[in-house]
Amino acid sequence: MSGAKDRMRHKKMRNQPSSVTYSSPDWSGSQKRNGGDTPHSGRSFDSSSHMRGGGPSPSDRYHQQGGWMRGRQAGAQAYAQDLPKCLTASSFAKARAAEVNAMLKAVNKTTGSCHVFGALPKHMRRRAMSHNTKRLPCRLREGALKMLEKSQQSAQKGKKELSKNKSRKARRRHGNLLLEFNRRQRKNKWLETHIWHAKRFHMVKRWGYCLGDRPTQKCYRACYRAMSSHCLLQDLSYYCCIELQGPEDLLLRSLSRLTSKETGPTFAASLCLSGRREGSVMLYRPDQYPSQALGPVLFLWRPCTKGSAHRQLWIWAHPTVKQDLLPELKAVCQCSEAVVPSATAAVPVPAPVPTPVPESTQPSPTGQPTSRKRKRTDGNPDGQPAKKIVGDGTRSPTTPVSWRSPVSGIVISDLSMEIVRYRLIGPLSHTVLSETLEPATDCDAESKSKSCAFWWPEHCKNQDNMSLHQQQSDIFQLFKGVYSTAEFPAGTVLGLTVDDPRLTLPRKKDKALPNLQKAEGVDEDRLRDISLRGVPEQCSHSALWEQSVRDNVTDNKISEQELNRMKSQLLVPGSRLSPVPLQGRIPVLLVHQPGKQQGQEMASWGTGWDLLLPKGWGMAFWIPLLYRGVRTGGLQVGLKHSQNKGVAHFPHDYPDCPAGARFQQEQEMDLLEKFKRRPPSKRANYIKHGCLAPFRCPWQQLVEEWEEIVREGGDAGKSPEDTVTGQPTQLTEMLSHPANSSAPRGSFAVLRNRKALKQLSAWCRPTSSKGQRAQRGSQTAALCPASVASLQTAHPSCLVWVRLSLLTKGHPVLHAMVCVPTADDLQQLLKDPHGSGPQEPQHKDHFKSRIKRRKKGHKTPSSAPKNESSDPNKEQGSDSTQSLPMDQGSSPTRCLSPEPSSTPILTVSKEPGIDPTNSASSGENLTIGLWPKPLPSVTSHCSRLTLGWITQGDFSLTAGCGEALGLVSLAGLLQMLLKQPAEQRGLVLLRNPASLQYRFAKINIEA
């Protein structure tokens, strides 16, 4: 600041004359100080300035010695001799002349601001003079122009010049706007509803798409209410569809390498294989089952046509799964040959040429010559109709989207963005659907007889198709008599062909409610049949499976403008457009989504339907759906939906998948950045709260440490620890061997074996408590050390995904710790069931003083024995893990034993600080309140052993208490269950990262 101030002052004073004196040599010191920033040029009036014209004079030398400055000058003693003894007129005149020169300069040049109009007296100054030089008097204009140019140049240097070569009108023209949109989609694609969303949602760029995260309005509860009592709409088009075509047995054989029967039904599940149900399955890398998970996918088989083994399968995967899955699929199916897209995909439009034909055949008043002319001019000039850009217009047409296997004939094609997927969540979503969609009306005989470019008339020619359509629409009519969406069997698929929903758009937005009186006529028996057996197999057929039909429908969509024109020409304004234009028949697929299937309370909460549409029709269905009073949700609502439903949400709860790991990294970065944005005094000190990793979950370390603890438990079997159950030594021996041999270091897996999960869930239930179902686990093996050991050997280094519900108070948040309660805690709970739970003693922050010291003196040497300290550190760490399990029942002060062991780690992390090369990086690592990178033992850091962490937690509006989803270590969970008394089995403690309070929670494992 002072530098800038000096500069300002210097600039201001540079035209001012400074004093001219001769000084004695003993002032030279001060002269240096004063003259430090004085330029040597003849700024000030000095003795040499008047010599400019003439030759060098003796006085020039003095000027060189030390520039003139107000104050004292050196070199005067030399001058004394040079001074003339008498006064001459010339010297007198010279001195006067020089002074006059200096004064003139000072008077003419303005001080202060460098603006030209500073020279003007105040009463002559005018507004905006610095912008408009013409407001200045003529004599000053030249300088002002110069100044203006200079300032503009410097401004351009700062920011890039905006290229606004086009007028706004030109930019907003439809074609140019589309081009601009395509340009903006190059990195992150837009969904079809993007513009609608962008006006109403906070958008995030994620997974290569621009997605709505949450609405800008406040609607947390409203969304929940919509999900639980009406209907909530979500655009899931970013889910990628991969299509597999080929012989059934080959497909199943190759796909079976990616799945395992142990995790539940696979691709070959008979209900799904027939095409009647949509299935979901967990995929792994080929033949790697328990480890290397890829992620969950939904899949849908096309119902088989008679006498053909050729099948079609859609796999719906999250975009992050897709990027891992597609190479694997290609490898498994040996599809190496990329099919040139122009050959397969019928993207080049077949329609534009015959467009005028149907229009002329239509008896509706559309056939006006003017409109046809306009349409032609619209579509034809550059041979590319504007609607071509619908869908993924950014993908280059030459990138291959399908691959063929030369051996088996399997074809894999990437259909992402080809099919729009909307999800309706809520018990009344079927009502919304039945109001929005209307089964396609038959086309009249006249158009049937002619050959036509549209698919529907052709489709109608086949009698089988028509009867199928009749069946499907009959079933769809039954929807009106259904009370709740939950009545349908999970995963039901219904194919349908519907009319353009824009034609039946209601005048006003209204809430769709079931009208059961009106639906009295619905056959009760058929209704029951549907709810028991689902939709008959043939009704799952849909023309949506055909690529050609999809393209035809997409290309021939009537534009909004055209439709409005047709509507405006109706005789009775506001009446329905009839007959429906031939283009307006769309094949759709309705896929039922099951609700909450596990757990006792709120069964089948969050059930709904998925609506699959051909691309390009997204907005045409979106708006009519909204007119039925649905609410829309973004990604956050999806998260809450799965949380309330008690199912794992994809990237969050799958830390063993590559996508999940990536997600966790991103999340850590985000949270850390958010944390660092706070002022240091307002941050939570996580070290003092005993929270090692508030922003990420070191799963690998957790799993390894628990295996270590189990193994060490065998050696320390005589310790006072096993007072609760009396842990038998033979168990630990059994455990220790497999743990030594088969634990593959560097990978953990999430337990998804259905059998094991069932067993665990039976064990976790307390045998008699709270009046819930008692003695359910009798059919499975009883909880005993032997069975535990066998379970654990079968699944080494595993995590278990659990749902936790808090017993009393508490609001779990992200990355809260799941801890093992001590025997004392459980006793306390028995005595006082409404107590608030134990407290964690506050930890000491050893880093704070170090950081402060670092701040004071940058290179304070400390920790001299740094090289030795790194090795003992590890030993001490293992010591602590040895000693800690025995501390379980003892006082917390003893349990804090790892604290001293953590000090050597401090020195290790401090070590690079002494090294001058690394000091910067280590300075970044050390943040107040956060543990630096090499974490000490995560399990035994606090007074209660840590079992795992929470990945999602919130107050659940369905359950009315805090609920959390998280993962715990299998080994730790089994150890805990063994030690707990039967009536209190499955109780754990939860503690938020920024809190010292433990809360009791109950583990539910759902299988």
Next chain:
Amino acid sequence: MVRFKSRYLLCELCVSERNSLQLLEERVIYHAVRAAVNRAHGDYGSAVCNIGFSVKYVNAHTGVVLLRCRKGHYRLIWSALPFITGIESRGQRVQCFLNCLHVGGTIRTCQKFLVRYSTRQLHRMLLHCTSEAERREVRKAVMSFSLKKRREDGEEEEEEEEEDDGCGAGVDT
């Protein structure tokens, strides 16, 4: 504008021997004036004048001195100026007196007055020149601050300014 208003006294230091002008310094003038005020107006005057009193400009060649003081009490200093009979500098006592040329409200007016005054003096001197060489010298001096010369100066100045700005920008970035 809200500011402390000052008066500037433009004085000319007249000495019998021209060589003694070289002893002129700001500090010397400052002390001499303060001593004179103290003598003439006592402690009160000294204290009142002490606020905001400074020597803004001293020219040892011509003996021009610019004093600054607060507007309210400039008369105290003004009236004390005739009582200065000598200044003491580096152990020497120089007989002199201060001749007040102008009293102004800003430095700028004083500068303007000084320009006019010196010019007039030089012009007057030109008339009284005795020898041809002298006349030439004086004419040259007078011409040196003519209009043309000034414009050249101005242009040079502007060029320098630009350079400076460039350097400044470089430093900033």
